[in-house]
Structures are given as C-alpha cells and as structure tokens.
Amino acid sequence: MDSSPCLWWLLILGSIVHLVQQPQLLQAHRFSFTHHPKGPFTNVTKHLHFPNFLTTSSLGTNFPQLKFLGDARVSEEKGVIQIPHSSSAQADQPTYQVGRAIYSSPIRLFDPLTLTPASFETTFSFQFTTNSIATRGGNGLAFVISPDEFTIGRPGPWLGILNDACNHYKVFAVEFDTNHDPQFGDPNDDHIGINLGAAVSFKTANLSEANISLHNSKVHRAWITYDGNHKHINIHLGLDGNPIPSKPILSSPLNLSPFLQEYMFVGFSASTGNSSQNSIHNILSWNFSSTVQASLHVPSTKICQRNVAHLVSKYSTTPHTNPPSSFLIFVALLVLSSVALLSFYFSRIKTNTSDALLFFDTKQRPMLPISPRRFTFAELYIATRRFDKAQVLATDCRGGSTSVLYKGTLVNGCQIAVKRFSTQFLSSPELRNDSAIK
Structure with a gap:
C-alpha cells in the first residue's frame, strides 16, 4: 500500500496547525503577563477633610459626600452633625434613638494581594450635650469602619453598631461610651473601647483614671492612629484646641485583616438609651487619611497597538488589510482536513480493490494441466x-x-x-x- 500522498497531506496539515497555534500560544503567554502584571508596589493615599459642617461652606446644604441614616442630621444652626438631631431629641419620646453619618464613597483599606491592612489616622472633635439641666446622659458615640453604607444597628448599648441579625458583620469601631452597661463589659460610665464585630469591647480604657470626663459638655478631640504594617493602634483623647497628648489613652496590638474587606465605609454611629437625660452627640469637625499598598498595572501593549491600528484604519485614506480572523483560519483547517481524509479514504479503496483483483487473478486464473489425467x-x-x-x-x-x-x-x-x-x-x-x- 502506497501511503505517501496521505503522509504528505498529514505533514502539511500538521505544519499549518503548528503555525496557527504558535501565535495563539505566544498571545496567551503574553496575555498572562500583560493582564496579570507583577508591577511595583506603590502607596495609595486617601484624604477626607471636614473642618466644619456649616451650610455656608463649599459643600452646600445637602452634603452629598455624606450619607445620613436614622436620626442623624446636620444642624444648619450650629454647623455640626447631630446624632440624634436636636429636633428629634426634643420630641416627647427622645429615648432609644439611633443614627449614622457615613462617607458615601468606599475607601480602599485592604490589599488582597499582600493581605495587608491599610494604615490610617483620623481625628475629630465632638461634644455631648443634653436638653435637660442634668449633666449625665447616654449612651455614646463610635467611629466605625463598616462593609456597607446602609446598615444601622440597635440603639442603647449597641450604639447603632450591630443588631441581632449581624452575627458575622465585619465592623470595626472605637466607642466613646457614657453609660455603664455591665452586661457589655463596661468598666464605668466614662470609657472608650475597641469593638471588633461585636458590641462587647475587647479592649477598654477608663477615662476617669486619666481625669477625662465626657459628661462636662466640653469639646473633646480624639486621635486614632493605626499602623497596618506593624498592626498596632493608638488612641489619644484630649480637649479640642490642645496639642495631641504625649501618651495614648489606649494602645494595643491589633490585626484588622480579618475584619476588613478591600473597600470599606468610614463614619460615625451613635445612639441613646431609655433615659430622659440622653445626650445629643455633636461632631464638629473630621479629618481622615489612609495609606494602602497597591500594585501598578501596566497597560497591555497588544491592546494599545490594537487601538492604534483601529484608529489608523478609521481615519486613514489608504486601504488597510486586516490579518485573517480566527474563523477564516478555522475554515481553512477544516477544508484541508477534509481533503486529507478524503484522499486517505479513496487511496485505501483503490488499494483494497487492487489487492482484491490480484487475489482473484491468483486464485481464479486457469492453469493448464501439466500431464494427461483421467476425469470422472x-x-x-x-x-x-x-x-x-x-x-x-x-x-x-x-x-x-x-x-x-x-x-x-x-x-x-x-x-x-x-x-x-x-x-x-x-x-x-x-x-x-x-x-x-x-
């Protein structure tokens, strides 16, 4: 059987397949580098600056950068954020009120490639006031980092941070509590705490030991600094207008990675309890900045060249010949494969027919008798x-x-x-x- 034509067709087909697949393999190899670059890391910084919340500021009256939930409002008279706002606190039932003031855009606070949390620092001035003669109120205010901008928790000792349904709610909060709730592990009615996905603080500091009281209606300022590389947090507290204290009121190692998504929302949450002497939590100013690592994404050279070629073909007057598409290459391969298979099939039929005729001639060709014989x-x-x-x-x-x-x-x-x-x-x-x- 002569199989040389079939072998030639197979060799030609194999060569074409190799030539077609080689650019595709190179393109796939190039794609893995251009679309998944391992570029150098850089620091991405985000800054928020609210020196006040006066309606005459450049932000306007609606504050589109902030989202208010529940009983949180901006007091146009005082130019502060109030939780609850004063009109709600003067109602017949000012108890169990809750609200949030959240920056409306998410901020990148976690690098999923290096699993490193962002470093951030925030400072804000705040004041607790009441509508009654009494100087004691509750419950408290919290700076929060939450995964969304529309969840609001329960009032009272929960401070609007969590509710009964938030069993796996990844939220970080630093609370400034003016109510003593022993069932939540509060040391007294004047303390700060760090909360990690729970209403119970895992770390607290008694403000009375530092001769600080949040009940005196004075304007206080808090500084919260977190180092994402060393995973450590420092919290300072003092009177507004004074420099930052040399010694933090609370300092602790802290890994925020399990409680951070890549993008989170920052803001404030506050609530009141069942007392008629509840506080109005006023936020007078707020600054926030964060720094997180990010890898630089180098644009694909092939995509850029394709865009340039498209623009040239669009605006150029000279005819432009496009390379053959993948569909045309596929059709050409299909035709060559069909021709090779048909050639192989007919060559086999011809060979089998020749073999059959040769066999028939060998078996059926009359053979003359060599010597006389007797027939029956x-x-x-x-x-x-x-x-x-x-x-x-x-x-x-x-x-x-x-x-x-x-x-x-x-x-x-x-x-x-x-x-x-x-x-x-x-x-x-x-x-x-x-x-x-x-």
Missing part, C-alpha cells in the same frame, strides 16, 4: 452443464452409432471438449480406428 464422469457432467444441448459443438452419426461433441468448463476455468459416445459405438470395430476419435 461427475466432473465431465458438471463441466458440460449436465450435457446441456446448448453446449453441443457437433454430432457424428456413422455406422449406426452416435457421438456428440460438447463444450465444457472445468472448475478451475479451463475450457475442454468432451465427446460422448453411444453404447453401439463402444461395441463397434470403429473404436479401434484412430481416425474416429480426434
């Missing part, structure tokens, strides 16, 4: 088709005897002549005559 009557009977009249070649009727000459074909294909004699001829003297039988 059955062989002659079959060869002459039972001495059929159609096989008769000649008839001889002499001396009262009859002989008939038949045409015959043996099983191996040899043509023979068979002469059949009558019984009278076998007993006649002519049998001995050599000329009678030819």
